[in-house]
């Protein structure tokens with residue numbers, strides 16, 4: 001995950017852009033539901049020192065990664081969202 005996307009993810013977590021707020025919330029919830037059922041979720045680790053729920057494949061913090069619309073699951077369980085498609089009907 002690039003530094004740009006990491007910054008975007010935390011920005012979207014704490015202060016999401018107003019016009020994307022609902023999309024980000026919905027997409028993140030759907031992705032987190034999938035992650036919760038995934039064997040690569042950090043909750044399955046016995047001796048992890050990291051307190052955050054993260055993906056053991058890519059290492060990313062899930063509450064942040066799932067809020068980056070352009071990100072995707074490293075094993076293909078959820079896809080990137082093309083935000084241009086979402087905005088097409090707004091003009």
Ligand code: SF4
Pocket residue numbers: 034035036038039040041042054055056057058072073074075076077078
């Ligand atoms: S990002 Fe993908 S591989 Fe990682 S925990 Fe979520 S569903 Fe599993």
